[in-house]
Amino acid sequence: MSLKGYTVPRTSTGKASLVPPPPWHYVGDFLVVDYWAEPEAVRAVLPEGLEPHPDPGRCAAVFADWQSCSEGGEELLDPIRSHYREFFIVVNALFEGEEVTTCPFIWVDQDFALARGWIQGFPKKLGSIWMTRTFGLDVPADPGLRPGGRHGATCSARGRAIAETTLTIEGEAAEGPRHNAPPIVNVRHFPRLAAGRHDDPQVHELVRAVSRDRAISKVYAGPATLTLHPAPGEEHDSLAPVKIDRGYRFTFGYTVDDLETVKELA
Numbered sequence: 001m002s003l004k005g006y007t008v009p010r011t012s013t014g015k016a017s018l019v020p021p022p023p024w025h026y027v028g029d030f031l032v033v034d035y036w037a038e039p040e041a042v043r044a045v046l047p048e049g050l051e052p053h054p055d056p057g058r059c060a061a062v063f064a065d066w067q068s069c070s071e072g073g074e075e076l077l078d079p080i081r082s083h084y085r086e087f088f089i090v091v092n093a094l095f096e097g098e099e100v101t102t103c104p105f106i107w108v109d110q111d112f113a114l115a116r117g118w119i120q121g122f123p124k125k126l127g128s129i130w131m132t133r134t135f136g137l138d139v140p141a142d143p144g145l146r147p148g149g150r151h152g153a154t155c156s157a158r159g160r161a162i163a164e165t166t167l168t169i170e171g172e173a174a175e176g177p178r179h180n181a182p183p184i185v186n187v188r189h190f191p192r193l194a195a196g197r198h199d200d201p202q203v204h205e206l207v208r209a210v211s212r213d214r215a216i217s218k219v220y221a222g223p224a225t226l227t228l229h230p231a232p233g234e235e236h237d238s239l240a241p242v243k244i245d246r247g248y249r250f251t252f253g254y255t256v257d258d259l260e261t262v263k264e265l266a
Contacts, residue, residue, distance in 0.1 A: 007115055023256065026067075027253035028067065029131065029133070031131055031153050031248070032062050032249075033241075034177050034244075035226055036059065039057045045102075045238075059179060063086075063087050063129065063155070064086050066084050066085065083110075084112075089103065089236060101179075101181075103184060106125070120207070121207045125157060127157035131153040132152050146169065150167070150169075151169070151249055152167070157234070161231065162231060168224075171220065172220055176219045177248045183208055185208050186209070187206060188203055190202045200266075204266035205265055207262065211256050212256075216252045221246050222247060
């Protein structure tokens with residue numbers, strides 16, 4: 001009897017697989033801060049194959065509160081399999097002269113999203129992420145998306161603070177955040193466990209994210225704060241802001257069922 005399943009654990013039915021096969025459908029609320037870090041710190045996290053951006057310190061900090069499902073949508077009826085939150089940083093770069101972004105650091109709070117991210121080239125680690133929610137009601141507990149509405153988000157991991165941000169909405173923005181707008185190119189890296197070959201990865205490649213059926217809500221913007229905290233075993237704080245532009249709040253959805261390998265690194 002052959003075993004089935006897109007990922008482990010693989011069984012005779014495939015139902016226990018941690019990640020179902022694509023397509024994967026996503027929708028989520030975003031809190032994004034456009035900012036600049038020290039240019040040398042950004043250069044230090046660029047993978048092989050990417051060159052510094054002409055504006056070399058450009059970064060974005062992104063908090064997202066996601067809901068996702070596979071093609072049948074059954075996860076939506078069992079929300080613990082569809083809800084998750086994450087925090088990540090992207091830096092701007094060039095790939096063969098084209099503006100791109102890449103993600104050097106990311107935390108997520110669900111195992112299926114962790115594994116799905118590794119498949120796509122995101123270097124996900126487990127963390128605890130929280131974001132202010134809005135429900136469309138004019139009540140004190142709902143900051144809303146109106147001018148003066150205050151939103152915040154935090155990320156911690158292994159008992160240590162990682163990041164926190166705030167946004168005070170001034171109003172609707174004509175466009176969304178710019179520093180995470182270019183296409184994202186990440187590294188898929190799966191090491192080899194074989195004596196004498198630990199420096200010879202099984203998979204090592206630059207990949208470009210591919211998505212379709214993208215949809216976005218109105219975008220709201222205003223002044224923002226961002227703090228990246230040092231923590232044992234972490235290096236994200238090397239990308240701490242030296243200048244902050246603005247913060248943005250919006251809802252975004254799309255579908256993923258493809259990934260493009262743009263350069264073999266192994």
